Amino acid sequence: MTPSEEKETRPPAGEKPAFPVESGRRLSDSLLWRLQRESYQRRGEQAWLADQVPFYITSNPYIAGAYARVLVGFLRDQLAAGAAAPDTPFHVLELASGPGQFAFLFLKKLLALVREVPALAGLRLRYVMSDLAPANVEAWRGRSSLQPFVDAGVLDFAVFDLEHDRRLELLQSGETLDAGALRNPLTVIANYTFDTTAQDVFWIHAGALQPRGG
Numbered sequence: 001m002t003p004s005e006e007k008e009t010r011p012p013a014g015e016k017p018a019f020p021v022e023s024g025r026r027l028s029d030s031l032l033w034r035l036q037r038e039s040y041q042r043r044g045e046q047a048w049l050a051d052q053v054p055f056y057i058t059s060n061p062y063i064a065g066a067y068a069r070v071l072v073g074f075l076r077d078q079l080a081a082g083a084a085a086p087d088t089p090f091h092v093l094e095l096a097s098g099p100g101q102f103a104f105l106f107l108k109k110l111l112a113l114v115r116e117v118p119a120l121a122g123l124r125l126r127y128v129m130s131d132l133a134p135a136n137v138e139a140w141r142g143r144s145s146l147q148p149f150v151d152a153g154v155l156d157f158a159v160f161d162l163e164h165d166r167r168l169e170l171l172q173s174g175e176t177l178d179a180g181a182l183r184n185p186l187t188v189i190a191n192y193t194f195d196t197t198a199q200d201v202f203w204i205h206a207g208a209l210q211p212r213g214g
Contacts, residue, residue, distance in 0.1 A: 026200055033198040040196070041133045045099065055099055058191035064105035071187060072113045075120060078185065085183045089126040093186060095162055096193040097129040100140045107149050126153070128177070130160035130168065141171070162197055
């Protein structure tokens with residue numbers, strides 16, 4: 001190799017050389033997903049410190065208020081249609097609650113709206129914060145800002161692995177939530193969830209759908 005050819009193969013000044021870590025694998029089989037899971041479990045709340053995982057775009061008062069208004073409309077429609085059992089809780093499950101900021105803002109707005117709607121008087125609500133990392137769940141349980149919601153019986157917690165678990169064990173009430181236990185529709189909030197859930201990318205070749213990397 002001539003000196004000029006060797007120079008062309010070097011990365012630009014200030015850049016580190018890149019090397020392929022894996023190839024020929026379906027995206028859903030990539031080690032990327034395992035590394036992400038391990039990172040969240042290891043770092044816990046530290047993952048959301050400055051310059052780490054972004055969360056403000058889905059954890060601000062405007063978004064929380066918009067979600068709360070949608071839920072109130074849904075609850076009113078369900079009760080008006082006789083499609084709900086008012087004597088049993090409506091559960092709202094937040095997947096990957098992360099730093100917990102959205103849950104706090106959402107519950108403040110939701111409970112204020114419910115008090116303003118006579119048709120929802122006496123409605124039982126239970127919001128469930130869940131996460132893959134047990135450290136995050138324990139951190140929420142010790143947070144003073146969330147304690148009033150716990151005391152009011154409208155907030156519960158669960159460790160939940162979206163990719164493997166099929167039921168939730170609620171830590172405050174001790175109840176188990178699964179498909180057979182719910183009498184009312186379940187509302188699920190999934191901000192910043194599916195970007196860390198194993199999935200595939202597909203492409204079309206010769207008229208057939210093929211998994212990318214397979």
